[in-house]
Amino acid sequence: xxxxxxxxxxxxxxxxxxxxxxxxxxxxxxxxxxxxxxxxxxxxxxxxxxxxxxxxxxxxxxxxxxxxxxxxxxxxxxxxxxxxxxx
Numbered sequence: 688x689x690x691x692x693x694x695x696x697x698x699x700x701x702x703x704x705x706x707x708x709x710x711x712x713x714x715x716x717x718x719x720x721x722x723x724x725x726x727x728x729x730x731x732x733x734x735x736x737x738x739x740x741x742x743x744x745x746x747x748x749x750x751x752x753x754x755x756x757x758x759x760x761x762x763x764x765x766x767x768x769x770x771x772x773x774x
Contacts, residue, residue: 693766696744701762704740705733716763721756734759741765747772 688696698714701707710726719725721734729737737759738749747769749755758768 690766690770693769694762697762697765697769700740700744701727701729701737701765704736705729706736707733714762716766717761720759720761729759741769745769745773 694716698709701720702709702714705727707727707729714727720727721729727733734755738755742748749758754768758765
């Protein structure tokens with residue numbers, strides 16, 4: 688899987704797991720997923736749903752809350768995290 692394919696798949700996975708629609712103009716790679724500046728306005732339940740979807744799809748468990756928070760900062764961070772864990 689190319690990095691671009693992974694990014695595209697992660698965007699779809701995050702939106703699907705969180706039951707959100709893409710924001711106007713689409714979701715960018717470095718856009719914040721959580722916090723007041725986030726257009727998606729994901730919350731802790733969304734983080735749990737996304738981490739479960741990642742485990743199911745990629746076989747990568749996200750058990751450490753600090754690590755999970757860092758990985759879910761943006762799609763680009765998540766892609767790097769998964770690439771490191773699957774290498």
